[in-house]
Amino acid sequence: MSKPSIEVAIFDTTMRDGAQSLPEKNQFATGAKPDITRRIAGLGIDVIEAGFPVTPGDGEEVADVAKTVGQTEYGINTWQNGELSGRIQRSPIIAGLCRVALADIETTWDSLNSAKRARIHTFISTDPEHMRVKFPDKSPETVLAMGRDAVRLAKELTMDHPDATVEFSAEAASTTDWEYLERVIKEALNQGADVINVPDTVGQRDPEWMKKFYTRVIDCVVRTNPEATTSAHNHNDLGLAVANTNMLVGAAIEYAIAHSQTVRLQCETTICGLGERAGNADVFPVVAGLFKFNPKTGLPVRWQFNPKKSVWTAGEVMGYADMTVDRKSPIVGSDINKHRSGIHSDAIEKGGEGGHELYTPFHPVFWGHEQNAVHEDGKFQGRRGREAANRKE
Numbered sequence: 001m002s003k004p005s006i007e008v009a010i011f012d013t014t015m016r017d018g019a020q021s022l023p024e025k026n027q028f029a030t031g032a033k034p035d036i037t038r039r040i041a042g043l044g045i046d047v048i049e050a051g052f053p054v055t056p057g058d059g060e061e062v063a064d065v066a067k068t069v070g071q072t073e074y075g076i077n078t079w080q081n082g083e084l085s086g087r088i089q090r091s092p093i094i095a096g097l098c099r100v101a102l103a104d105i106e107t108t109w110d111s112l113n114s115a116k117r118a119r120i121h122t123f124i125s126t127d128p129e130h131m132r133v134k135f136p137d138k139s140p141e142t143v144l145a146m147g148r149d150a151v152r153l154a155k156e157l158t159m160d161h162p163d164a165t166v167e168f169s170a171e172a173a174s175t176t177d178w179e180y181l182e183r184v185i186k187e188a189l190n191q192g193a194d195v196i197n198v199p200d201t202v203g204q205r206d207p208e209w210m211k212k213f214y215t216r217v218i219d220c221v222v223r224t225n226p227e228a229t230t231s232a233h234n235h236n237d238l239g240l241a242v243a244n245t246n247m248l249v250g251a252a253i254e255y256a257i258a259h260s261q262t263v264r265l266q267c268e269t270t271i272c273g274l275g276e277r278a279g280n281a282d283v284f285p286v287v288a289g290l291f292k293f294n295p296k297t298g299l300p301v302r303w304q305f306n307p308k309k310s311v312w313t314a315g316e317v318m319g320y321a322d323m324t325v326d327r328k329s330p331i332v333g334s335d336i337n338k339h340r341s342g343i344h345s346d347a348i349e350k351g352g353e354g355g356h357e358l359y360t361p362f363h364p365v366f367w368g369h370e371q372n373a374v375h376e377d378g379k380f381q382g383r384r385g386r387e388a389a390n391r392k393e
Contacts (some may be wrong), residue, residue: 004256004263005300008249008290009046009229011268012283014317015065016049016097018274026321033061034068039316040271041069043283044076044306047093047266049121053111054104062096062111070094070115076304082291088304095119095167100150109157117163120154122147123197126184127172140180148187155192165194169233173198174205174213185217186224195229195266196221200244203237203278210234210244214251222261231266234281236273241281242330245269246289249301257299271317272329284310284331288362311368337364338374342382345375349384 053059094115098104112118158164168188232248234241252263273282314332348355356373375388
């Protein structure tokens with residue numbers, strides 16, 4: 001029997017959830033998706049959701065991504081409990097989102113099937129209020145059947161593609177009646193879904209609640225199909241998207257230890273948290289959390305990512321939307337290694353090579369910044385910080 005572990009995949013939906021949230025003047029230019037996606041793939045992202053193929057014009061762009069980025073292998077660092085464990089060459093999974101309408105699923109597959117690794121991602125709302133408004137003439141049993149039939153068709157379409165997968169999302173899962181959600185999950189898994197995604201679609205839950213919720217979902221998924229993946233998709237309306245996503249990993253670690261079970265996870269994110277309203281979980285602090293918060297339990301926690309490319313990639317992707325990375329953006333913002341307080345600068349300078357760790361929770365250079373600590377002069381800077389600032393000018 002193999003040793004239990006946590007296998008974490010990073011899913012990026014900048015090209016779908018992020019793109020659809022941009023104001024018209026900032027929308028990614030037609031034809032730019034392959035170039036933007038190529039930069040995201042260089043981060044070592046496992047799954048890239050390239051778009052919503054039934055949107056007019058988007059199917060062609062998703063197909064372009066599948067034929068280019070989806071056919072290219074990228075060098076990616078692999079990590080175990082925060083330590084570099086190797087380097088691999090692989091192409092990312094290229095995904096497309098679609099409703100459970102059968103024609104949508106077929107259109108999506110037509111756009112994706114040239115990728116080396118492709119994924120149909122289909123979804124339906126399961127929250128009672130969502131169902132009442134969106135499907136006023138349909139019962140919950142009919143909605144359940146719609147999800148089941150969609151997964152069945154997606155699985156049939158991908159049957160001859162050796163590396164294709166199917167993801168099913170229960171939209172607004174975090175506000176869905178548990179007994180009903182459990183039935184929906186099991187039906188999707190029994191039809192062959194490889195990934196079950198349970199979004200906090202409107203960002204309404206807190207980390208403590210989400211951890212308990214994820215534990216129940218993981219148990220349901222693992223008991224139905226231990227090879228399947230449990231996925232988190234969190235929105236940032238209350239500023240909790242990253243924290244709630246981190247709870248998926250925490251819940252999985254406790255479950256894996258308690259049940260001596262390998263658990264497969266997926267964290268859905270975007271570059272700099274782009275997404276509807278207040279945005280999605282930001283990929284950079286989510287991955288930084290994997291490095292920072294892995295408990296020393298002896299349980300292997302594995303993921304793939306190229307941290308050194310983070311700052312550059314963030315700037316490049318935001319640039320395609322004619323936007324800049326906010327200077328306070330976690331991990332990649334230009335302020336995260338800046339020190340303008342005399343007390344801080346004095347201590348950092350006295351601390352020598354590792355002095356920045358006194359006031360920085362990670363190594364900025366590790367994430368692609370040029371320096372671990374930069375001192376800037378100003379009203380609140382002290383003598384030692386001013387000297388350091390002047391030396392580097």
